[in-house]
Amino acid sequence: MPAFHQMGHDSENLLWTEGLAQYRGAILSPVNYDRAKVAAQIEWGRGQDGFETVFDPQLYVPNSERGCLREWPYFPNDVDTADLDSDAWWDRVLEALVGVCVAIRPTAVCSPVVLPGTYPDEYFARMVSVGDQLCTRLAGSSLRPVQTAVVGMPELATAGRPMAIASILSRSRTDHVYLVLVSQTEPRRELNEVEEIKGAMRLIAAMRGAGLTVTVGFSSSDVLLWKAAGASHCATGKFFNLRRFTRARFEEPGGQGGGQLPYWFEESLTAFLRQSDVQRITPMSLPRLGTSPNPFGAQILEQLATEPARAWLGLAWRQFMFWFADVENRLETGTTTSAALLRNADSNWRMLDDADFLMEERRNDGGWIRPWRRALSEFRTA
């Protein structure tokens, strides 16, 4: 099923970019936008055929990176100090959240969850209970409740935990889970812990097997893994071409304005490339598996050929986002498979290695591909 746009800072214009129409909806971000702007995004979405707007209250965002969140009436000032076991506290949050959402009318509302220090069963049970209360409060309205699940990936490496967590989450009264995987992988690095990846895939597969719709938020190229596990939808945004949800994920690249570097997403390597790598790799025409023509990729190449010094960050975001929606569609329709894409990438990295071809960034060596392949293989044979 189609991808979702994960709204991030200053990314409204990508919503209505021609060429990104494959996105089925948007996960709205109260961290990055105030109420008026989110309401405008919802209004715009309402005018699009079948476009869904999903409001994520984002209580799990770390203290230092809350942006506009404090301005939202549902956001509790004492989120870092409150007794999160208190029914009264959650009642107040839910009442205010539902009040806001009934006014701005997104298609769906994610249940509020907090980011825990650890992930015992009781945490998940409490979050499901909060989600069920949201269902009760939204009953009779046109707003669809969604159960949010924040899950630490290291937790998923323990045998039995994915099934235990899935067992608790699947008790939810909703039939839709919005999954936020919290990784300890540094930003700008790929996931590479086999057991964690396998555990996350088992969690997704178990919930799908129970008949739940599973939307994996904050996805990047790992969309290949989550779709292979059966994820219904994956959500990405322009910034997720570089990082996934981590405790540090909201750290914007430091430095002065214009400090962000553009990256090209290369499906034949399942990797992000810097400009000099793009210019050296493109002429090699690495074997691909039915990669769709990417209009933004074509624009980048044309620009690099004619104006190599001109910035292409905006095009880079679009190039990645086009690929993301396109590959999700290809995986969904079965025109390609994650296993085949990763096998091809592995083969291409081996060829580059044999040729002593080094990427500009030291760690951009395809070292994550084999852990991904292994996780996928072991997941499928389990």
Add this chain to the structure above:
Amino acid sequence: MSTLAGVAQAFCATNGHRFVGPVGAGAFKETFHIVLATGAPQALKVYQPGFSPERTGRELSAMQRCSHPNIGRLSAIAEFYHDGVQYLLSGEEFLPGGTLTSRLRRGLLNGPETRAIGGQLVSAVAHIASHDLVHRDIKPDNILFRADGVTPVIVDFGLVRDLAGASLTQTWLIRGPGTPYFAPPEQLRNEKAMIDWRSDQFSLGVVVSLSALGFHPYQEACASPTQTVERVAERGPQTGRFVDAARQAGMPFLIRMTAPWPVERFRTPDDLQRAWEEASR
């Protein structure tokens, strides 16, 4: 004669009812057959004095909330002093058709019986779930029949869990309450956060398997009940003979009902009822 029988007899004598005899006994209560002054038969439960008033209150509250033809009806609650001690008593409908345990002594249920009786029990479990309750002790001893001998009724809510309330089971217990042979892994392991209506679904699946196939889903031909319970607790796989037999009997849904993890079972009572009805067509 037990102390509680003496209490029941005294209660009957005081109120003009007729004491018939004992029906069953648990650790904390005994049940007696009495005939009310109006001539109506009734099951009278007498609770041990001082036994967990929270748990007793939850049992009676659960029965009051449920209203279903296949769930025992609570008709009265009374306090009665006997020899200076206060006793709690409850009056429930009297079910003269015997237990499923006694029915199975005459042989396994045939296909039509399984479909009819099992379908009603599925409906009852769905009703219990609709009140956010988990019975936690569904077993042949707690399934009685009305006088017609074909209408099953779930009784004994003594271990009921109200998901809307706090758990009454200590987290440090190695094993949660319930009858081990019929309990799901999450109950055997006291994984409280995982207990919900799907735990009853598991127990019902075991009951139906025993009633229709003649063996527990996790019991190898030569295994003891203890070994079987250990296998369930360890979340081992169901046996091959069970999987084959369930399929051959046209009841593949039993495999899902008795899966080791709740997430692998039917997620909602509607899903279970649909699967049961489809297989029964």
